[in-house]
Amino acid sequence: MIITQASARSADEIEAQRLLAVARYAILDSPADDAFDRIARVAARTFSAPMATIAIVDRDRIWFKAAHGLGNLHEVDRRGGFSSETILDDRPYVVNDAARDPRTAQNLFVSGPLGVRFYAGAPIVTSDGHRIGAVNVLDTRPRRCDEHDLATLTDLAALVMDQLDLRLATLSAVRTGRVVRHDAADDATTVADYAEALQRSLLPPSLPTVPGLSVAAHYHPASAARVGGDFYDVFALDGARWAFFLGDVEGHGTAAAAVTSLVRYTLRAAALHYENPTEGLDELNRVLVGDPNERKFCTVLFGTLVAEPHGGGHRIRLATGGHLPAMLLDPATGTVQPVRPERGMFVGAVPDATFDECSFTLRPGQTLLLFTDGITEARPTGSGCFGEDALRRYLTPRVNMRASELIDDLAGLVPTLRPDDDIALLALTADH
The missing domain is CATH 3.30.450.40 (GAF domain)
Incomplete structure (x- = not known):
């Protein structure tokens, strides 16, 4: 009793x-x-x-x-x-x-x-x-x-919970702003803290351990007080297959953040239902264009990988939704080559968008680098963009770096480029 x-x-x-x-x-x-x-x-x-x-x-x-x-x-x-x-x-x-x-x-x-x-x-x-x-x-x-x-x-x-957290953070920021209007420094701190907390809710808190693969990522906000639309994720599909994506939602602020959250969870769900990543982009496109109140689109690289049974490395299927190409760093040849399917429209822009994919083997020692356009469109001299060619030249002497080392190096480069947009980076290195 x-x-x-x-x-x-x-x-x-x-x-x-x-x-x-x-x-x-x-x-x-x-x-x-x-x-x-x-x-x-x-x-x-x-x-x-x-x-x-x-x-x-x-x-x-x-x-x-x-x-x-x-x-x-x-x-x-x-x-x-x-x-x-x-x-x-x-x-x-x-x-x-x-x-x-x-x-x-x-x-x-x-x-x-x-x-x-x-x-x-x-x-x-x-x-x-x-x-x-x-x-x-x-x-x-x-x-x-x-x-x-x-x-x-x-x-x-989980997506609903993200939306509730976004809503609560917004309410809290508004309430705090009403009380602390007399102190501009405190107001700026409140806004920055709110933006940082909101951004953290849109990115995975940590990356998983993938057998035979080294994985690292970095996110650089253009402004401490602004929420961006860049996103990335890596997650397991079953005992052998994994999925990953990186992309950029058009715009900034809480509206972009809401779409970013929807994109992440839609792609996660689609990866479980569709073996072909282009079908996952089709599903995401249907979700984004299916609501007349939704006016945002995004660019995405969406891939799956599975360990090769012989010879090491991982077989990758990579689909594009209008995103910049990934870069393949190959220490055997000392080269950096762009990797992307030939075709792929923006996701969420039009109902009949088409997407394409390519497949290749990420061999032991090779690194695949995904990035958003904040790095290529940065203007370090105040005039021309840094650009994809300059990024390739920067990466070429670093083809022997593994994922974590490469991401640390790029994280040091990014502030020197003085970007005015957010930057997301994701690197995957096949183990020897």
């Missing part, structure tokens, strides 16, 4: 802290937001499901920040919502046939006019571990989903 009471107190304390986290984000009953509506539509389209929601679980109700396919339904009683179960665990919650599942057979969503038969939800988890809601997809027919589907749903929940 004592154990049961202690457990109950613990559960009450956890719920109290969770509700404080919900309140901290000040999201309940807020107006409709295109960013969240777009994520709900992406979830529905990804699962080919008629309904999808972004739900925040309050004390006695489940409130929908976004609801696709539910008409004018904005909230439900907490006792009758699927999200109440989803927030009990960090893993996705799935009901394959709700009418036959004793957990849900009496649920009004199931027995009522909506006739829900399938449900999958992934919890929205704050950085301090509170599950404040869920991203859900619902269907009127029984069905199953695989691990890739659930990974996509989890990524979309």
Whole structure:
């Protein structure tokens, strides 16, 4: 009995802290937001499901920040919502046939006019571990989903969390600005801190360890008080395959940041669903042009790699969405050569954009360098651009450097170029 009471107190304390986290984000009953509506539509389209929601679980109700396919339904009683179960665990919650599942057979969503038969939800988890809601997809027919589907749903929940953090950071900056208007130095510090925190949320906190490969990256903001649109990522697809990308969203500020976050998670989800990286760019293009309120586009290099079974190195498939070529540094020949498919349009600019890919082997000792145009368009003398040719000349004596050494060297070069745009760098070296 004592154990049961202690457990109950613990559960009450956890719920109290969770509700404080919900309140901290000040999201309940807020107006409709295109960013969240777009994520709900992406979830529905990804699962080919008629309904999808972004739900925040309050004390006695489940409130929908976004609801696709539910008409004018904005909230439900907490006792009758699927999200109440989803927030009990960090893993996705799935009901394959709700009418036959004793957990849900009496649920009004199931027995009522909506006739829900399938449900999958992934919890929205704050950085301090509170599950404040869920991203859900619902269907009127029984069905199953695989691990890739659930990974996509989890990524979309993480994207929602990014949007909530962006929104909270903006609110905090505005509130602070209203209070500290008399001190310009403090205002500048507040804006810089806000921009830095916002930018960090758009980049991976660390790069993974890839067997047989050395990986390094660097991000240089043009201004401490401005959020940029450059992005990169490296992540595992399965036990043998990995994906990577680097790109640049048009514009700056919170609008570009929102698109950057959407691009990152869309590409992550697409990499799990499509073996061909050009199909991943097709999916990203559909997402960006599918919303009439979305007017931004991006350039991207998007690739996959797998270790060669014989001879060492990694086989790379690299697709382009209008981005600058990567540079291949080869110590065997002492050369630096551009690598990019011949064709590839901007992503998100037009509905019928086409993309292309190339494939090659990154051999032991070779390094592939991806970069954004902030470095090539820098004007170190105040006149002409640094340019791709100058970058190749700079890299040629450094073809023997491994990824981390090369990135450290370039990080030292970048400030001397006096760039007026952000710069992202990503290097991959095949181990000997």
